[in-house]
Each structure stands twice: as structure tokens, then as C-alpha cells.
Amino acid sequence: MEIPSEEITLVDKEQAILSQISPFFQVSETKYGGKGCFSYESIPRGTDILVSKPLGFTISKDFKKEVCHKCFNYDNGKTMKFRLSLPTFKNQSICFCSEKCLSAFKSMKYYEVYLRSLLNLDKLYTTFCTEEMAEVPVAGVSEFIHTIKGKWEQVEQWDASVLKTKPTKWQKLIPKITETEYLEIKYVLGVLHNQTDAFVFESRLFDLLQSNEISKVLKFKNLLVSYITIFKFIRLTSPPQFQKFINPLDIRLIIGNNLTNAFGIWTLNEGDKDFLGFGVYPSGSFFNHSCTPNIIKRRINNELHFLTLADIQKNDELCIDYGNYLEEPVNIRRKELSEWFFICTCKRCEMEAQT
Ligand SMILES: [Zn+2]
Ligand SMILES: [Zn+2]
Structure with missing residues (x-):
């Protein structure tokens, strides 16, 4: 089947923009639907893979x-x-x-x-x-x-x-x-x-x-x-x-x-944090959630930095944790995460749901 030429340019344009997000990973379709971030090469733990600014x-x-x-x-x-x-x-x-x-x-x-x-x-x-x-x-x-x-x-x-x-x-x-x-x-x-x-x-x-x-x-x-x-x-x-x-x-x-x-923009002190406001960071929004995240975000001034929490292999999906419910059992995690309109099917959830 031939793809109409205007569709090719649209997809190309989208890919061209997405490929500028980070030299460490590409944004592409996941097997379970929607986009996700996948590493180009292996990345050592503690690497700052993305700095995102609020739009x-x-x-x-x-x-x-x-x-x-x-x-x-x-x-x-x-x-x-x-x-x-x-x-x-x-x-x-x-x-x-x-x-x-x-x-x-x-x-x-x-x-x-x-x-x-x-x-x-x-x-x-x-x-x-x-x-x-x-x-x-x-x-x-x-x-x-x-x-x-x-x-x-x-x-x-x-x-x-x-x-x-x-x-x-x-x-x-x-x-x-x-x-x-x-x-x-x-x-x-x-x-x-x-x-x-x-x-x-x-x-x-x-x-x-x-x-x-x-x-x-x-x-x-x-x-x-x-x-x-x-x-x-x-x-x-x-x-x-x-x-x-x-x-x-x-x-x-x-x-x-x-x-x-x-x-959310939270105070940076330890312990009780105050909610100062919120921001939308488009380049930081393509990471999916996992209950065993391999990426963590840190706010430095108005920027969000995304760092690897573990050594990453080539083609691994890079995931953050959306909700800070990692200590909770699978049913509670899934319920809390439904706020983001998805049911978590990460490896950990699938395994815990079976036992
Ligand atoms: Zn999960
Ligand atoms: Zn200032």
C-alpha cells in the first residue's frame, strides 16, 4: 500500500522534532500502545539524560x-x-x-x-x-x-x-x-x-x-x-x-x-514538602511509568533533570515513577495510577498480580 506523500512528511516532521529531545534515547511507539523512550546505547547509572524546561x-x-x-x-x-x-x-x-x-x-x-x-x-x-x-x-x-x-x-x-x-x-x-x-x-x-x-x-x-x-x-x-x-x-x-x-x-x-x-513544583527541602505550583515540561513527558523505575527526576531551579537510576542496556525502555506509590501493594498502586488513565502492566505489577 502506498502512503500519501503528505503523511510521510508529517511523520518525518514529528520524528525530526522527537529526535532532538535527547542524544541518549529515541521516542518511538511501544508494544503496549502509545509512545515511550528507548535508549540508543548502554548508559551508565547516574547519567543526566535530559534537561527539560517548562513551557x-x-x-x-x-x-x-x-x-x-x-x-x-x-x-x-x-x-x-x-x-x-x-x-x-x-x-x-x-x-x-x-x-x-x-x-x-x-x-x-x-x-x-x-x-x-x-x-x-x-x-x-x-x-x-x-x-x-x-x-x-x-x-x-x-x-x-x-x-x-x-x-x-x-x-x-x-x-x-x-x-x-x-x-x-x-x-x-x-x-x-x-x-x-x-x-x-x-x-x-x-x-x-x-x-x-x-x-x-x-x-x-x-x-x-x-x-x-x-x-x-x-x-x-x-x-x-x-x-x-x-x-x-x-x-x-x-x-x-x-x-x-x-x-x-x-x-x-x-x-x-x-x-x-x-x-508538580515542590519545595526542595527534605521531609514535608510544600506544593508551590505546577509546570508542563513537554520533552520530559514522553517517559512512561514503571513501578521499578530506571529514571529519576530532579528539579534544579526551573529545570527538570532526568537521571538514570541503574545501568541501562541498549534498547531498554526508560521509565520514571509517576506517583510515589512504590511501597504500596499492586492493587493500591494500580488504583492510584489510574489517575493518569492507564492500568500499570509493568513487569513488577504483572508478577505481583499473579501471586
Ligand atoms: Zn507497575
Ligand atoms: Zn530566581
Whole structure:
């Protein structure tokens, strides 16, 4: 059978991007479905095989002033001294740990648009915040799939009519948002900012990630209303430079990619760790899970480093641990891991399930 030429170029393009992730491994199809990472050659234990940068991230509201917006530095709750704001935002600023981090932020292409969008979000949140969670629609699975489709079609119509009106009239349409939605929006703004710069490598990988939006919405039905609110808020409040990247499909993809690909940003101290926020690291998202992982991730500043935990043989699959449930028995591990929408069939699970 002949493969149409446009399909070849698409596959080639995808492979070309994936092959730039790391000199140590290739990303290819696994035998059990989906992509995975396989070593080109043997790799000694303790090798740093990938350094990944966040494409979009969010810092929790409680830690906004205590975490550096560039390097995620957190100094035991001390307020960060270096701040960046804009003339029309009196009470809002973005915090940095040093002059160096502040300059690095300002050296980003279109940083001012990003900065304005972040400050604007904080300013609007003081007026548009709510603690009221979205209502949970009552429906069976197949019925609800139709509901999802129908609701988003309505959003498309809403969007088309909004775009016909002047942006000066948009203010009165802005919906109220919860803190969770605020965090999600902040992450989306980071992704949109990186999309304005077509040369960001992580941005090109982003489209190849697996979105689990539908599965997640089917499991937590109130998210449907929540995601629609997020879309509307982003449309109505984003700077003009972001507008051309905003449409229901792409925003859903950005949110969907976050659901199972996000890495938590935790304090680096030993013992009790605080959750500072989360980030999406596309190049670090192709590792599958194993209950006997041979890769471990370490956060150094805002980068995630992936290191080998054991000597790796040629063609071995490189796997990390998703959930820190390795001490638990197989049934509990599988239940906890189902949050990522898969049933673990790693060698250890298969063996323990038999006995
Ligand atoms: Zn910093
Ligand atoms: Zn397992």
C-alpha cells in the first residue's frame, strides 16, 4: 500500500522534532500502545539524560511573593525582593529572587505582553474570584459525551458572536473564576506566550503530547463547565497579541495536555514538602511509568533533570515513577495510577498480580 506523500512528511516532521529531545534515547511507539523512550546505547547509572524546561507553569496564590517567577527559588517563605510591574498595575507585581532572574525574564521575547497578561489576571482575580464550584451535570457516559460536544459547539457560537463586537464591550462578559481556574489560566498564559515565539523547542513538542481532556471530564463532570469558564475568561481578558492563538480547540488542548503531563513544583527541602505550583515540561513527558523505575527526576531551579537510576542496556525502555506509590501493594498502586488513565502492566505489577 502506498502512503500519501503528505503523511510521510508529517511523520518525518514529528520524528525530526522527537529526535532532538535527547542524544541518549529515541521516542518511538511501544508494544503496549502509545509512545515511550528507548535508549540508543548502554548508559551508565547516574547519567543526566535530559534537561527539560517548562513551557507553561503556575505558582500557587499563597506562594506568589515567595517563589521566584524565573528559577522557582523558594527561601523558607521569605518575600522575594526583586519585582516587576507596569504603570497601570499599582498593586500587582511579579517577583524574582535576584537581579539576574529579573533580567532573564526581561530578555524573553515578548516578555512585556506576558507580564501584562499575568498582572492583569491578578488584578481581575480580586474582582472576579468566587468560591462557588461549577455544578455537576447529571448524565450517563454516552449521554454526557453528547453534552460535551453540544456545550463546546455553543461556546464556538458564543465566541464567533463575541469576536464581532468591540473588545471594549468584553469587560461585562467576564465570568467569575475559582482559585483552581485562576491557576489553570496562569499556566495557559505561559503557553500562549511561548507560542508567540515559534522557535521555542518545547512549544513544538507540545502538540505531540497526549491530551486526556475527555477522559478527565467524563470522570469529573463539573470540569466541563470549569473549562468553558476558563476559555471565556482567556478570550475576554487576554492581550491582543495572544488573541490569534485563542480558539476553543487549542485552549482545550492546552488544558488537556496539562492534566496528565504536568509536573508538580515542590519545595526542595527534605521531609514535608510544600506544593508551590505546577509546570508542563513537554520533552520530559514522553517517559512512561514503571513501578521499578530506571529514571529519576530532579528539579534544579526551573529545570527538570532526568537521571538514570541503574545501568541501562541498549534498547531498554526508560521509565520514571509517576506517583510515589512504590511501597504500596499492586492493587493500591494500580488504583492510584489510574489517575493518569492507564492500568500499570509493568513487569513488577504483572508478577505481583499473579501471586
Ligand atoms: Zn530566581
Ligand atoms: Zn507497575
